[in-house]
Amino acid sequence: MTDDEAKAVLADEARRVATVWRALDLDGDDMLSAAEIDGAAGALLALNTNGDGQLTIDEIGGPFRWPGGERRSAIVRILDLDADGVITADDIADAPNRLRRLDRLSRGHLLSTDDRPAWNPILAQAHSGPAETLVHFDILRGYEDEPNGPVLPGADLRQDDGYLLIYEHCNAGDVQVGKDLFLQAADGERVHHWPHLNHASETVSPHLRDDGLLVRTSCPDLWLEVLCFPVGAHGIITMEEPDGTVVWEYRLFEPGQRVMHHDFEPMPNGNILVTVYSGKTFDEAVEFGWQRQAQDVLMRPPDLQRWWTETILELEPNLETGETRVVWEWHSADHLVQDVDPELPNFGELGPGCRKIDINYSQYPNYRFNMGQIMHVNTVSYDAARDQIMLSSAMHGELWVIDHSISSEEARGPKGDLLYRWGNTSSHKGGSDSDKILDWQHDIHWIPDNVPHTGDVLIFNNGSRRPDDDSPNPSPPRLSFMNDAYSEILEVKLPVDADGNWEWDLDDPLNGAKIVWDYNADGGKGWFSPFMSGARRRPNGNTVTALGYNKQIREVTPEGETVLDFKPGGPGRTFRVVPIAADHPGLKRVLGS
Numbered sequence: 001m002t003d004d005e006a007k008a009v010l011a012d013e014a015r016r017v018a019t020v021w022r023a024l025d026l027d028g029d030d031m032l033s034a035a036e037i038d039g040a041a042g043a044l045l046a047l048n049t050n051g052d053g054q055l056t057i058d059e060i061g062g063p064f065r066w067p068g069g070e071r072r073s074a075i076v077r078i079l080d081l082d083a084d085g086v087i088t089a090d091d092i093a094d095a096p097n098r099l100r101r102l103d104r105l106s107r108g109h110l111l112s113t114d115d116r117p118a119w120n121p122i123l124a125q126a127h128s129g130p131a132e133t134l135v136h137f138d139i140l141r142g143y144e145d146e147p148n149g150p151v152l153p154g155a156d157l158r159q160d161d162g163y164l165l166i167y168e169h170c171n172a173g174d175v176q177v178g179k180d181l182f183l184q185a186a187d188g189e190r191v192h193h194w195p196h197l198n199h200a201s202e203t204v205s206p207h208l209r210d211d212g213l214l215v216r217t218s219c220p221d222l223w224l225e226v227l228c229f230p231v232g233a234h235g236i237i238t239m240e241e242p243d244g245t246v247v248w249e250y251r252l253f254e255p256g257q258r259v260m261h262h263d264f265e266p267m268p269n270g271n272i273l274v275t276v277y278s279g280k281t282f283d284e285a286v287e288f289g290w291q292r293q294a295q296d297v298l299m300r301p302p303d304l305q306r307w308w309t310e311t312i313l314e315l316e317p318n319l320e321t322g323e324t325r326v327v328w329e330w331h332s333a334d335h336l337v338q339d340v341d342p343e344l345p346n347f348g349e350l351g352p353g354c355r356k357i358d359i360n361y362s363q364y365p366n367y368r369f370n371m372g373q374i375m376h377v378n379t380v381s382y383d384a385a386r387d388q389i390m391l392s393s394a395m396h397g398e399l400w401v402i403d404h405s406i407s408s409e410e411a412r413g414p415k416g417d418l419l420y421r422w423g424n425t426s427s428h429k430g431g432s433d434s435d436k437i438l439d440w441q442h443d444i445h446w447i448p449d450n451v452p453h454t455g456d457v458l459i460f461n462n463g464s465r466r467p468d469d470d471s472p473n474p475s476p477p478r479l480s481f482m483n484d485a486y487s488e489i490l491e492v493k494l495p496v497d498a499d500g501n502w503e504w505d506l507d508d509p510l511n512g513a514k515i516v517w518d519y520n521a522d523g524g525k526g527w528f529s530p531f532m533s534g535a536r537r538r539p540n541g542n543t544v545t546a547l548g549y550n551k552q553i554r555e556v557t558p559e560g561e562t563v564l565d566f567k568p569g570g571p572g573r574t575f576r577v578v579p580i581a582a583d584h585p586g587l588k589r590v591l592g593s
Contacts, residue, residue, distance in 0.1 A: 006130035009065070010137075014116075017072045019061030021115050023047050024075070024099075032099065032110040040095035044079075044087070055087040066141035068571060071175045074102055074115050081222065083177035083571070101224060140549060143176070149552070149566025153188030156563040159555055160538040161186050163587070165208055165578040166568060167216065168551065169200035172231055174223040178572015181206060181216065183580065183590065192590050195244035199225075203232040203262045203378070203532065205575045212589025213247065214240045215266060220253055230277055230308050230373045232261040237274065239317065242590045248317045250324045252276060256306055262378045262575075265389075267314070271327065273380050273389065276311040277373075278333065289338035289346040290359050290374070309333045310377045312389065312402075330389075330402055332357060332375060334412045339429075352430035352506035355417040361396060361427050381445035383455075386500035388419065390457070392444035397424035397436055397465075399444045399457070401494075401502070420494065420502040422511050435509035437490075439466045442548075443534030443576055447491075450581070451537040452558075456516065458537060459490045460545065463523075464530035486523030489535045489545055491516050519543065519560055527554070534576030546577040553577055 001009075024032055024043050036043070047059050057063065060070055070076045071083065078098045079087045091098070102114050153159070163185055168178030179200050183192040198218035207215040219226060219234045226233045235253030237260060238246050252260045257279050265273040282292065285307035314328035337348040337356035350358055362374060379392035387405040392398075401420040403411070410416065423438035425431025440462040447456050463486055495503040495512030505512035519535075520527045532548025542563065544555045551574045555564035580587065 001131050001134065003129045003131045006134040009134060010130060013065055013069065016061035016064060017069065017116065018112075020044070020047070020073055020075050020079075021112060030112050034108050037099045037110065038096050040099055041092050044092045044095055053089040054092070057085050060087070066137065067143060068176055069141070071177075072116060074117075074173075075099065077174055077223070078102055083174070104224070104227070141176075143550060143571055144567045144569045146569040147188065147566055148569060151562060151565040153184070153564060153566065154186060158540075158542070158557060158561075158563040159186060160540045160542050160544070160579065160582075162538060162582040162584070163191070163580040164544070164553070165206050165580050166551075166553075166574060167200070167204060167206045168568070168570065168572040168574055169202055169204045170223070171549075171573050172202050172223070174201075176571040176573065178570065178574070180570070180572075181214075183208075184568075186582075192242065194240065194242070197238065197240070197244065197246070198236055200572075201226055201234050202573065203575045204234050205263065206578060207264070207266055208578070208580055208584065208586045208590070209239075209266065210585045212242060212586040214242070214590075215264070215272070216240070217260065217264060220251070225253075226259075228255045228306075229259050229261070229279075230376070232376075232378065233259045233277060234261060235259050237264060237272065237315075239319065242592075248319050248322055248324075250315055250317070252313075258311070263380045265380045265382045267382055268384050270317065272315045272317065273382055274313050274315060275377050275380050275391075276313055277308045278311045278331065279306040279308050281305075282307055287345065288333065288336060288359060289341060289344040291338075291340060306372050308373045308375075309336075310375050310391070310393075312380060312391070314404075328404070328411075329408050330411045330416055332377075335417050337428075350429040352425065353504065354428040354430060355419075355421075356428075357393075357396070357400075357418070358428050378442050379444045383446050386496070388500060390444060390446060392441055392459075394440045394442065396427040397438040397441065398427055399423055399438075399441075399459070420496070420504070420511070422492070422494065422513050425509055425511070430506070431509055437461070437510075440464045440531070442532060443536075447537050451539050452541045453491065453516075453537065457492045457494055458535055458543070459492065460533045460535045461488045461490055462529055462531065462533060463487050464528075485528050485530070486520060486525075487528045487533065487547075488521045488523075489519040489543060490521070491518065517558070519545070519556055525560075532573065532575050536577070536579050538579050539581050544577060544579050546574055548573050548575060 024036055024040055026036055047055055049059055057070055062070055079091045102110055163183050165183055167181045170177050179196045181194045182190045185191050194214055199221055201219035204217040217234045218236045236251050239248040240246050252258055259277050260274050261277050262275050310332040312330040313326050316325040316327045335356050336346045336359040338346050338359045339350050375393045376395040377391050378394050381390040389402050389404050391400045399422050400418050403419055406415045424436045426433045426436055438461055441459050443460045447453050447458055493514045493516050503512050529547035529549050535543055535545040537543055541558050542555050546553045552567050556562055
């Protein structure tokens with residue numbers, strides 16, 4: 001398809017998506033006035049060509065090129081909350097109230113950008129023209145209706161005989177809505193479903209305890225509620241019986257201030273580590289030694305104009321009372337360094353041995369996805385033997401190890417600095433950009449007991465910020481995206497002794513670590529996800545990996561041979577897929593035998 005042909009397709013799709021907006025904008029001034037919002041129900045009924053009192057996809061611009069294409073309109077999303085493709089009579093009657101929810105700035109009116117946000121500039125830089133844009137949209141926005149793939153569950157005897165715990169969730173903005181959480185057997189049968197709970201926003205994830213209780217994260221409400229936070233916010237963590245009965249719940253959802261996001265890590269003592277965004281104003285950030293960056297101009301609306309650091313909390317649940325104690329905490333804001341202004345706090349030296357976090361390091365700060373963040377920690381892992389915590393900072397392209405054996409008070413001082421770091425020496429001016437290994441990585445974790453290579457570190461290295469021309473810092477930053485990018489799985493042996501002492505090698509770009517296994521490191525296996533995703537070791541030595549954007553699940557042998565390759569089907573995405581061993585003790589309670 002030529003660029004001109006693709007441009008026409010994209011323009012037609014945009015026109016179709018705006019069908020409901022045009023019906024509501026009676027005077028055509030590209031704004032919905034208070035009067036037009038009040039009269040929304042009547043205006044919507046004008047689209048009801050068959051007179052049944054409700055609207056279906058064909059009446060609001062469809063059919064669309066991509067499944068759920070009508071939901072590119074925020075108005076359609078707020079009307080069709082259950083994402084079943086039907087705006088019911090009740091939805092239409094409630095339209096004025098629903099539309100007012102989109103008026104997040106309380107202006108009394110809506111603009112077309114409230115319905116269809118402007119194009120993300122960094123994605124435009126990732127494309128070479130309309131034809132490439134269309135190809136990328138076809139990849140990102142499509143999905144299989146039913147389970148499908150070249151190697152289905154049960155088709156290859158080399159597949160592990162355990163289960164997969166799959167939690168489907170919405171994508172950012174709820175354009176695709178996933179809400180199913182299920183346990184899938186090795187033959188593909190879905191042997192248990194947990195009832196839908198709260199809202200499954202992007203990056204929610206599950207864990208099955210040995211006692212059969214499910215731990216999962218969720219969100220209080222639809223996408224509008226998390227817009228005041230960076231991507232990945234959810235705010236609720238629960239424990240549930242197999243029938244969905246909630247036995248414990250903890251919420252941390254303080255708009256503009258704090259929210260749980262991305263990952264959590266159950267600990268052997270029953271406590272849970274959670275990752276938390278902590279917000280400050282830009283002026284407060286400057287007082288920390290931060291230099292304002294190009295992110296400022298992309299902070300729309302004003303409630304997104306916050307500066308976010310990371311906090312790790314250890315929660316102690318009480319299943320009898322339902323109460324929760326925070327028994328330990330670590331704040332990244334206590335471990336910052338800047339080398340630009342000696343008159344400001346946190347002034348210090350950066351370099352190969354730096355154990356603090358450069359407050360002014362940022363990858364492509366005009367990437368709107370970052371939303372004022374400076375770290376984007378997307379994974380937390382715990383090593384009980386050494387009592388240490390590992391974090392994955394996607395923006396810094398690093399893994400960080402911190403000490404958990406110290407008190408919360410000690411964690412605020414030098415003892416809370418990084419014990420070890422790996423993945424990108426340029427993040428702290430310890431090396432060159434060409435030495436960078438990790439690119440927007442996810443699911444960094446210590447390989448657990450009872451599977452091969454316990455203690456090594458497994459990483460899903462997305463590669464979405466790997467420049468397509470191999471230059472270390474392209475300007476403007478045209479990034480590899482869907483057609484010329486690749487993800488890889490790395491297994492790394494870190495330089496730590498049995499007592500937990502870390503052996504830094506400042507002359508080595510790998511800082512003393514060794515990559516002992518990889519999958520798709522040459523980019524030749526057609527495996528890529530620009531965001532989310534994960535990889536986990538199975539008891540038989542295979543590694544199961546999932547692409548977050550399309551839920552494609554692949555299991556590979558230690559030799560890199562594919563023994564499972566399929567998509568579960570349906571809309572939505574998945575943060576990661578969790579393998580459950582066939583002899584997992586929690587299965588007895590879940591399966592009832």
